[in-house]
Amino acid sequence: xxxxxxxxxxxxxxxxxxxxxxxxxxxxxxxxxxxxxxxxxxxxxxxxxxxxxxxxxxxxxxxxxxxxxxxxxxxxxxxxxxxxxxxxxxxxxxxxxxxxxxxxxxxxxxxxxxxxxxxxxxxxxxxxxxxxxxxxxxxxxxxxxxxxxxxxxxxxxxxxxxxxxxxxxxxxxxxxxxxxxxxxxxxxxxxxxxxxxxxxxxxxxxxxxxxxxxxxxxxxxxxxxxxxxxxxxxxxxxxxxxxxxxxxxxxxxxxxxxxxxxxxxxxxxxxxxxxxxxxxxxxxxxxxxxxxxxxxxxxxxxxxxxxxxxxxxxxxxxxxxxxxxxxxxxxxxxxxxxxxxxxxxxxxxxxxxxxxxxxxxxxxxxxxxxxxxxxxxxxxxxxxxxxxxxxxxxxxxxxxxxxxxxxxxxxxxxxxxxxxxxxxxxxxxxxxxxxxxxxxxxxxxxxxxxxxxxxxxxxxxx
Amino acid sequence: xxxxxxxxxxxxxxxxxxxxxxxxxxxxxxxxxxxxxxxxxxxxxxxxxxxxxxxxxxxxxxxxxxxxxxxxxxxxxxxxxxxxxxxxxxxxxxxxxxxxxxxxxxxxxxxxxxxxxxxxxxxxxxxxxxxxxxxxxxxxxxxxxxxxxxxxxxxxxxxxxxxxxxxxxxxxxxxxxxxxxxxxxxxxxxxxxxxxxxxxxxxxxxxxxxxxxxxxxxxxxxxxxxxxxxxxxxxxxxxxxxxxxxxxxxxxxxxxxxxxxxxxxxxxxxxxxxxxxxxxxxxxxxxxxxxxxxxxxxxxxxxxxxxxxxxxxxxxxxxxxxxxxxxxxxxxxxxxxxxxxxxxxxxxxxxxxxxxxxxxxxxxxxxxxxxxxxxxxxxxxxxxxxxxxxxxxxxxxxxxxxxxxxxxxxxxxxxxxxxxxxxxxxxxxxxxxxxxxxxxxxxxxxxxxxxxxxxxxxxxxx
Numbered sequence: 001x002x003x004x005x006x007x008x009x010x011x012x013x014x015x016x017x018x019x020x021x022x023x024x025x026x027x028x029x030x031x032x033x034x035x036x037x038x039x040x041x042x043x044x045x046x047x048x049x050x051x052x053x054x055x056x057x058x059x060x061x062x063x064x065x066x067x068x069x070x071x072x073x074x075x076x077x078x079x080x081x082x083x084x085x086x087x088x089x090x091x092x093x094x095x096x097x098x099x100x101x102x103x104x105x106x107x108x109x110x111x112x113x114x115x116x117x118x119x120x121x122x123x124x125x126x127x128x129x130x131x132x133x134x135x136x137x138x139x140x141x142x143x144x145x146x147x148x149x150x151x152x153x154x155x156x157x158x159x160x161x162x163x164x165x166x167x168x169x170x171x172x173x174x175x176x177x178x179x180x181x182x183x184x185x186x187x188x189x190x191x192x193x194x195x196x197x198x199x200x201x202x203x204x205x206x207x208x209x210x211x212x213x214x215x216x217x218x219x220x221x222x223x224x225x226x227x228x229x230x231x232x233x234x235x236x237x238x239x240x241x242x243x244x245x246x247x248x249x250x251x252x253x254x255x256x257x258x259x260x261x262x263x264x265x266x267x268x269x270x271x272x273x274x275x276x277x278x279x280x281x282x283x284x285x286x287x288x289x290x291x292x293x294x295x296x297x298x299x300x301x302x303x304x305x306x307x308x309x310x311x312x313x314x315x316x317x318x319x320x321x322x323x324x325x326x327x328x329x330x331x332x333x334x335x336x337x338x339x340x341x342x343x344x345x346x347x348x349x350x351x352x353x354x355x356x357x358x359x360x361x362x363x364x365x366x367x368x369x370x371x372x373x374x375x376x377x378x379x380x381x382x383x384x385x386x387x388x389x390x391x392x393x394x395x396x397x398x399x400x401x402x403x404x405x406x407x408x409x410x411x412x413x414x415x416x417x418x419x420x421x422x423x424x425x426x427x428x429x430x431x432x433x434x435x436x437x438x439x440x441x442x443x444x445x446x447x448x449x450x451x452x453x454x455x456x457x458x459x460x461x462x
Numbered sequence: 463x464x465x466x467x468x469x470x471x472x473x474x475x476x477x478x479x480x481x482x483x484x485x486x487x488x489x490x491x492x493x494x495x496x497x498x499x500x501x502x503x504x505x506x507x508x509x510x511x512x513x514x515x516x517x518x519x520x521x522x523x524x525x526x527x528x529x530x531x532x533x534x535x536x537x538x539x540x541x542x543x544x545x546x547x548x549x550x551x552x553x554x555x556x557x558x559x560x561x562x563x564x565x566x567x568x569x570x571x572x573x574x575x576x577x578x579x580x581x582x583x584x585x586x587x588x589x590x591x592x593x594x595x596x597x598x599x600x601x602x603x604x605x606x607x608x609x610x611x612x613x614x615x616x617x618x619x620x621x622x623x624x625x626x627x628x629x630x631x632x633x634x635x636x637x638x639x640x641x642x643x644x645x646x647x648x649x650x651x652x653x654x655x656x657x658x659x660x661x662x663x664x665x666x667x668x669x670x671x672x673x674x675x676x677x678x679x680x681x682x683x684x685x686x687x688x689x690x691x692x693x694x695x696x697x698x699x700x701x702x703x704x705x706x707x708x709x710x711x712x713x714x715x716x717x718x719x720x721x722x723x724x725x726x727x728x729x730x731x732x733x734x735x736x737x738x739x740x741x742x743x744x745x746x747x748x749x750x751x752x753x754x755x756x757x758x759x760x761x762x763x764x765x766x767x768x769x770x771x772x773x774x775x776x777x778x779x780x781x782x783x784x785x786x787x788x789x790x791x792x793x794x795x796x797x798x799x800x801x802x803x804x805x806x807x808x809x810x811x812x813x814x815x816x817x818x819x820x821x822x823x824x825x826x827x828x829x830x831x832x833x834x835x836x837x838x839x840x841x842x843x844x845x846x847x848x849x850x851x852x853x854x855x856x857x858x859x860x861x862x863x864x865x866x867x868x869x870x871x872x873x874x875x876x877x878x879x880x881x882x883x884x885x886x887x888x889x890x891x892x893x894x895x896x897x898x899x900x901x902x903x904x905x906x907x908x909x910x911x912x913x914x915x916x917x918x919x920x921x922x923x924x
Contacts, residue, residue, distance in 0.1 A: 103700040103809035104838075126704065148649045159647060161656070162624050175896045183805045185621060185837045185877035187610045187660045188885075189893045189919075190901045194623070194656035198649045215706045238565040242588065244677045244746060284706060284756065287749045294746065343645045347565035375647045376566075415647035423650075431651045434637045438907060439652050445903040457651075 007063040008043050011087070014055040019046040019093070030070060030088045035078040035422055036336065041068070041088040048093050050168060050176065050207035057205060058174035060087055060451045067451050069201040071112060071140030074133075075147060076339065077420025079200045079456050086451075089205065091142050097121045098208070105213045106165060106182060111142025111206045118211065127213035130157030133416070134324065142206050147418040148198035152249035152280075155374030159416070161194050163212045169196055169204035172447025177204060184212065195442075200418055201453040203446040217282035220248070221292035222316040225277040225299045225307040226270055230254055231350040232303025233275035237373045238347050239298050240279065245291045249280035250374030251323055254353055257370045260329050261322055270305045277373065278323055326370055327379075334366075334383035338395060340402065343377045344411030355405045356380060363398040365391070377415035403429060419457045428459050469525040470505050473549070476517040481508040481555070492532060492550045496597075497540040497884055498798065503530070503550040510555050512630060512638065512669035519667060520636035522549055522913045529634075529913050531663040533574060533602030536595075537609060538801065539882025541662045541918050548913075551667065553604050559583045560670070567675045568627060568644060573604025573668045580673065589675035592619030595878070596786065604668055609880040610660035614711035614742075617836030621878070623656050625674045631658055631666035634909025639666060646674065657904075662880055663915040665908040679744035682710070683754035684778040687739040687761045687769040688732055692716055693812040694765025695737035699835045700809050701760050702741065707753045711742035712836030713785055716815055719832045722791050723784055732767045739835065740785055788832055789841075796828075796845035800857060802864065805839045806873030817867045818842060825860040827853070839877035865891060881919045890921050 004012075004022065011020055021027050021044040032038035042065075047053045060067040066086030073080060082088050091112030099108040102125040109118060115136040118129050131144050132151035143149065145167075150159040157163070166180025180186065180193040196203050227233040233252060240247060253261070253276045258269060269276070279299060281291045292309050299307045310316045330337055344352050353369055360367035360382075371378040380402060384395045403413055403426050413423055413430050428436060436458065444450070466474075466484065473482055483489050483506040494500035504527075509515045522529040528548030535542060544550050553574030561570040564587040571580060577598040580591050593606050594613035605611065607629075612621040619625070628642025642648065642655040658666050689695040695714060702709060715723070715738045720731060731738070741761060743753045754771050761769045772778045792799055806814050815831055822829035822844075833840040842864060846857045865875055865888050875885055875892050890898060898920060906912070 101807070101809075102704055104807040105703055106807070150647060154647060158624065161653065162620065171900070175900070177897055177900070178894060179897070181805070181874045182807050182872040183838045183874060183877070185612060185616060185805050185834075185839050186874040187878060187880045188875050188889060189898070190661055190665075190904060191623065191653075191656045191659065192897070192901070194653045197653065199652055203652075215704060215708070217706050241567055242564055242677060244679050246677070284749075284753065286752055287746075290748055291746065343643070343647050345563070345566040345568075345644050347563075372647075376645045377647050410644040412643045412645060412648040413650050415645070416649060418649050427650060432640060435639055435641070435654070436651070438633070438637070438639070439654070441907040442652060442904055445900060445907065 005042065007059060007065050010059050011043060011045060011056065014059065015045060015047065015052050019048065030090060031082055033073045033075045033078060033080045035076050035081065035420065037078040037081045037421060039081050039083045040085065041082040042085050044088045044090055046090050046093045053089065053205055053207050054170045054174055054176055056087065056089055057170045057172065061173055061449050064449055065451060066454050068453050069142065069205045071143035072138050074135040074139040075143060075420065076417050077422045079147065079418055079420030079453070081421060083421065084454050091140060100125055102127060104182065107211045107213055109141055109209055109211060111140060111209060113141050115139055115141060115144060122213050123216065126216050128216050129211050130154070130163050130214055131160050134327065141209060145197050145206055145209060146201050148416065150416050152251055152372055155250050155372060156246045156248040157214060161197050164193060164197060164209060165212050166210040167193050167196055167206055168208035169206045171204045172449060172452045180210065182210060200420065200457045202443055202457050203452065205452070218285040219288040220280055220282045221288050222310045222319055223279040223292060223296055223299065223307060224310065224319055225279060226273045226305045227275040228272060228303040228305060229274035230353040232301060233277055234347070234349040236277060236299045236301045236304065237349065239301060240295060241346055241374060243298050245281055245294050247279050247295060247374060248282045249278065250372070251278040251370070252276065252373035253326065253370040254368065256366065256368035257326055260326065260333070260368060273305060278319055330368060330381050330383065334385065336384065336386040338382040338384055338399065340380040341377060341415050341417040342380055342402070342406045342411055342413060343375065343415035344406055344409045346373070346376045348409040348411065349373060349376060349378065351409055352378060352405065356402065359398050359401050363394040365395055365398055375415060376411070421456060424457065424459050467504065469521060469527050472521050473505060473507060473518065476521065477507060477509065477514050481510065492552060493544055495535045495537045495540060495542045497538050497543065497882065499540040499543045499883060501543050501545045502547065503544040504547050506550045506552055508552050508555045515551065515667055515669050516632045516636055516638055518549065518551055519632045519634065523635055523911050526911055527913060528916050530915050531604065531667045533605035534600050536597040536601040537605060537882060538879050539884045541609065541880055541882030541915070543883060545883065546916050553602060562587055564589060566644065569673045569675055571603055571671055571673060573671060574602050577601050577603060577606060584675050585678065588678050590678050591673050592616070592625050592676055593622050596789065603671060607659050607668055607671060608663050610878065612878050614713055614834055617712050617834060618708045618710040619676060623659050626655060626659060626671060627674050628672040629655050629658055629668050630670035631668045633666045634911060634914045642672065644672060662882060662919045664905055664919050665914065667914070680747040681750040682742055682744040683750050684772045684781055685741040685754060685758055685761065685769060686772065686781055687741060688735045688767045689737040690734060690765040690767060691736035692815040694763060695739055696809070696811040698739060698761045698763045698766065699811065701763060702757060703808055703836060705760050707743055707756050709741050709757060709836060710744045711740065712834070713740040713832070714738065714835035715788065715832040716830065718828065718830035719788055722788065722795070722830060735767060740781055792830060792843050792845065796847065798846065798848040800844040800846055800861065802842040803839060803877050803879040804842055804864070804868045804873055804875060805837065805877035806868060806871045808835070808838045810871040810873065811835060811838060811840065814840060814867065814871055818864065821860050821863050821867070825856040827857055827860050837877060838873070883918060886919065886921050
């Protein structure tokens with residue numbers, strides 16, 4: 001203990017002994033995320049209430065020590081990796097559902113609660129919370145809010161920004177903020193709720209969230225539509241988004257992804273399948289079949305090889321299993337693949353996919369694409385082997401051109417994964433220098449000493 | 463001209479002569495809004511493009527002169543009243559629809575375009591933009607964004623914050639910002655779009671908005687439900703919000719409002735009607751009748767006197783005419799009534815209405831309430847005569863207690879009208895001093911000289 005820094009000694013006075021880790025062997029497990037980057041923090045603190053969070057923030061602020069908030073480490077961008085050392089503040093012991101208020105369609109939770117636990121608690125009252133990242137079973141709501149993470153349902157129900165009413169959060173200088181309202185309307189003061197959502201823990205540490213709930217639909221139908229090529233599928237996507245029955249999921253896979261599935265599962269797909277859509281519609285039990293038929297009609301554009309409604313629960317499970325197996329399957333083929341989550345306007349998806357194929361060929365890299373077509377959110381997978389320096393150099397150049405293409409198509413570098421460490425060098429391609437400077441100055445108002453997740457989300461200043 | 467200030471002389475060099483007014487008689491008409499407050503600006507400038515806006519902002523910034531952006535002056539809070547003189551920047555000549563992109567569900571407009579013109583342009587492609595303030599025919603999108611103004615449809619489709627993808631705006635120090643994305647997902651950088659929306663022209667002057675469009679539903683049904691009292695009606699509201707068919711309008715009137723209608727129109731309402739709901743559902747043509755029946759069943763809680771679906775277009779028009787006549791009718795009775803737009807969680811509406819009746823009695827003031835029940839957004843009308851100083855004093859005390867009640871019920875001071883001048887003294891009841899201070903420091907990053915709409919939205923610093 002005598003060797004410990006004054007900060008760690010002070011932390012021990014704030015929280016009980018079993019809420020602090022300082023042994024490197026213990027801390028190491030809290031220094032990684034799903035980006036496969038890792039760094040060693042000086043300490044890990046497990047807060048159990050907002051007052052402890054505030055005390056830890058204040059101590060770090062006094063000592064000028066980096067502080068990284070952490071849910072379950074499922075992020076893919078390195079945003080929770082403590083590259084500057086300092087303290088990792090884990091929320092795994094702040095995981096309570098504080099209130100479910102179905103009459104007011106809201107729920108109050110601590111940030112360490114998993115997305116699944118939120119769905120379970122809401123479901124008991126006939127509601128759900130729309131954001132549904134693939135990692136929903138284990139990822140935390142705090143993380144969902146930090147990255148504005150969504151998932152397939154966002155096409156109909158929106159992202160965390162559209163589904164959060166208010167927050168409690170501690171700023172970098174240790175003030176306890178209360179933002180937002182308990183209602184679906186409110187215009188008193190600036191919208192700090194949405195400013196903090198998606199800020200990757202760089203503005204304030206969320207200690208409580210008031211989530212907006214949505215009634216569970218009575219029923220759901222799942223359709224699979226197969227197309228000759230991506231261009232035909234994209235026309236179907238635009239047509240689907242222009243008619244009144246908005247799907248609650250509109251996922252796609254390109255030819256490369258379909259071939260991946262063929263190799264790993266028995267998929268009953270036409271041999272000339274060049275693109276596949278999974279479409280889900282939800283609504284009242286006595287209407288959902290009509291809705292599915294309407295959607296099927298619209299999906300049958302020229303170039304559609306088959307459009308079918310899944311006939312059984314088992315068939316639906318099989319379809320989703322296929323979709324969800326894709327990412328692990330890709331990881332199996334290329335364990336260290338590069339996974340980007342760019343977003344382009346829906347009508348530009350064919351140009352993007354075509355451009356990606358050209359870039360892949362030029363740089364000798366296999367690129368497989370799938371994602372949330374209704375939002376134009378495409379997961380671009382470069383199947384590379386990081387042990388091969390030549391290939392990695394090609395990948396770097398290729399990625400550079402991928403981002404240039406995305407921006408040319410009026411897109412954005414990230415739809416839901418965020419920036420973290422891995423994309424920060426590219427942010428200034430999308431955001432102009434003066435705007436970046438404004439964002440940095442806004443951060444300085446929340447976090448004057450710059451202790452909150454330093455080195456994330458933004459490029460280094462020029 | 464020789465008497466003109468250096469600023470006005472400089473403004474004349476930026477824009478053609480017919481785009482500047484300086485005669486008090488001409489300027490006076492640009493110094494009021496629907497709050498019945500008025501002040502004289504030194505000049506009115508009619509910008510026709512973003513570059514002119516930028517030049518005007520830069521000049522005002524150099525001269526430390528207040529600048530107030532103005533749409534059509536339909537706001538109710540004095541937010542566009544130039545209380546500190548200076549320049550009113552009118553957007554009435556920047557009213558173009560720049561792009562309608564139905565495939566990508568978006569539309570790009572200048573801020574001076576009216577809400578109605580947006581609906582017309584979107585409607586040609588089978589879409590609409592959800593925000594629908596009562597003044598939609600004349601109010602501008604720039605104003606809708608400045609106040610985050612919504613209307614009845616917000617209960618299903620959200621406010622401008624949920625329906626705007628991105629902005630172009632000029633900060634107080636004259637930088638041209640580009641915020642947001644052309645897609646429905648995006649997490650690169652902080653969410654400046656939502657920060658600027660609802661900021662009442664205090665952070666930046668919007669020069670262009672990318673609006674998110676929604677497909678027009680095929681059909682709509684309108685229901686009228688009458689209840690014994692507000693408490694029964696509120697139970698119906700909570701039940702309606704808890705089932706899967708979210709109404710696209712859920713408006714209510716209390717007993718006072720119903721009596722007002724009886725006096726001004728032939729309304730076929732039971733004599734013992736203590737509360738009325740207007741419920742609208744929309745959707746596919748072959749489903750909307752089923753949806754209306756489902757909603758009617760849920761609305762028939764204990765205490766329901768009648769729940770009926772309007773049988774003809776004429777009947778629907780009559781219902782809406784009644785609802786829309788209410789505000790003018792009230793103004794007829796009490797031309798200078800005080801109209802607040804508080805918001806409380808839906809389940810607290812009965813407590814609010816009951817509390818308001820108690821406060822009205824205690825202070826000898828008739829209070830009539832109606833509004834957007836689905837959002838808990840209640841328009842509270844104090845029917846007072848400003849010529850009567852005793853009554854006005856009572857009203858002031860009453861209003862004070864109204865706001866205290868609203869906050870006690872976890873509500874907010876404004877759902878959609880905003881703060882402007884009229885509510886600024888109350889803002890620090892809702893927002894804590896440290897948070898207000900943070901908001902002021904954020905403003906200083908956008909507008910270091912404090913020229914953008916000074917004296918609005920916030921209380922004077924202590």
